[in-house]
Amino acid sequence: MSSIQLRNVTKRYGQTEVVHGIDLEIAEREFVVLLGPSGCGKTTTLRMVAGLEDVSDGELSIGGRIVNDVAPKDRGVAMVFQNYALYPHMSVRQNMEFALRPQKLDRSEVKQRIARIAEILGLGELLDRKPSQLSGGQRQRVAMGRAMVRTPDVFLFDEPLSNLDAKLRTQVRWEIGKLHKRLETTILYVTHDQVEAMTLADRIVIMRDGHIEQTGTPEDVFGKPRNIFVATFIGSPAMNLVPAAVRGSQLVGEFLEMALPARFSGKVTEGQEVTIGIRPPDILPAEEGADGAVSALVEVVEYLGNEALLDIRIGSQELIAEVPSSRRPVEDETIDVRLDPEALHISDRETGLSVLA
Ligand SMILES: Nc1ncnc2c1ncn2[C@@H]1O[C@H](COP(=O)(O)OP(=O)(O)O)[C@@H](O)[C@H]1O
Numbered sequence: 001m002s003s004i005q006l007r008n009v010t011k012r013y014g015q016t017e018v019v020h021g022i023d024l025e026i027a028e029r030e031f032v033v034l035l036g037p038s039g040c041g042k043t044t045t046l047r048m049v050a051g052l053e054d055v056s057d058g059e060l061s062i063g064g065r066i067v068n069d070v071a072p073k074d075r076g077v078a079m080v081f082q083n084y085a086l087y088p089h090m091s092v093r094q095n096m097e098f099a100l101r102p103q104k105l106d107r108s109e110v111k112q113r114i115a116r117i118a119e120i121l122g123l124g125e126l127l128d129r130k131p132s133q134l135s136g137g138q139r140q141r142v143a144m145g146r147a148m149v150r151t152p153d154v155f156l157f158d159e160p161l162s163n164l165d166a167k168l169r170t171q172v173r174w175e176i177g178k179l180h181k182r183l184e185t186t187i188l189y190v191t192h193d194q195v196e197a198m199t200l201a202d203r204i205v206i207m208r209d210g211h212i213e214q215t216g217t218p219e220d221v222f223g224k225p226r227n228i229f230v231a232t233f234i235g236s237p238a239m240n241l242v243p244a245a246v247r248g249s250q251l252v253g254e255f256l257e258m259a260l261p262a263r264f265s266g267k268v269t270e271g272q273e274v275t276i277g278i279r280p281p282d283i284l285p286a287e288e289g290a291d292g293a294v295s296a297l298v299e300v301v302e303y304l305g306n307e308a309l310l311d312i313r314i315g316s317q318e319l320i321a322e323v324p325s326s327r328r329p330v331e332d333e334t335i336d337v338r339l340d341p342e343a344l345h346i347s348d349r350e351t352g353l354s355v356l357a
């Protein structure tokens with residue numbers, strides 16, 4: 001178990017800077033997920049921690065020791081890649097033994113470690129099989145096993161589930177979560193999948209274009225997004241955005257007028273142009289004439305079992321609402337809705353920053 005610190009860590013390829021001086025502290029035993037769209041610098045950051053890429057600027061520490069110039073094999077980290085390249089001609093056991101070779105352990109220690117990890121990962125029956133005789137999920141478990149036998153202080157995962165089908169992904173995700181609880185290792189895990197991030201992470205680091213946009217618990221990034229990018233990146237379907245302005249104690253938009261919720265008073269200024277963010281389940285059915293009630297045309301109803309998604313239109317504004325399917329309207333029906341004042345997010349239109357940030 002080791003902590004990890006990044007101080008102003010920067011990566012340049014030639015003239016092009018792709019990671020712009022990020023700061024991040026990961027505690028011992030913490031499970032931190034780097035989350036962001038493709039190309040935002042997640043893999044590059046992880047590879048710098050692993051020592052597979054040089055740090056162009058800044059300071060990287062593992063376990064309190066600066067490791068900028070320490071070789072990958074001496075950093076106490078193990079990495080599991082998206083493409084879990086197992087040696088095809090070796091059995092599961094031999095694949096794991098091979099990973100231990102640099103450590104020059106005696107035979108009984110090697111045997112013991114492999115037996116222990118095989119038990120944790122449920123690979124006991126599979127030790128003599130070749131990778132071609134394993135399912136995708138089993139292969140991924142072997143890849144994890146191969147990293148784990150080295151008993152690293154830090155695990156690095158780069159999109160380890162992305163080559164698995166949906167059902168296996170859920171299952172292996174579950175196993176990784178259990179594994180973390182059992183091993184109590186520090187984990188830095190990269191994904192573009194918000195469900196993986198939300199379910200696994202103690203803390204999520206949201207990246208965009210080589211910058212960190214927000215670091216927080218899953219509850220923080222979902223409930224208190226710092227800016228519009230985070231607000232719309234987390235949550236599915238994405239948060240709706242409605243332009244409005246502050247007029248006295250009201251929020252006034254083209255098709256909307258509602259009281260400014262008390263928690264925003266003093267956080268906004270008269271006349272400020274804002275963006276109201278509202279998640280689909282927080283668009284509620286309303287009594288006609290209730291504060292903030294507006295009528296909306298239901299254009300599409302998408303039945304999902306427990307819930308239904310509604311594409312609704314208020315004037316020129318299109319929104320997605322989520323309702324219990326037992327209460328779903330029909331297409332072309334006009335309904336009255338209001339935005340739940342408890343669930344509103346308000347950000348400055350120009351900066352995109354939450355007015356509460
Ligand atoms: N070896 C490289 N040379 C030049 N640019 C690179 C190299 N590796 C990655 N990049 C660029 O760095 C940026 C971040 O890439 P990456 O870390 O792989 O993103 P992510 O893992 O978030 O999808 C991308 O714009 C990518 O094109």
Ligand SMILES: [Mg+2]
Nearest residue numbers: 039042043044
């Ligand atoms: Mg990547």
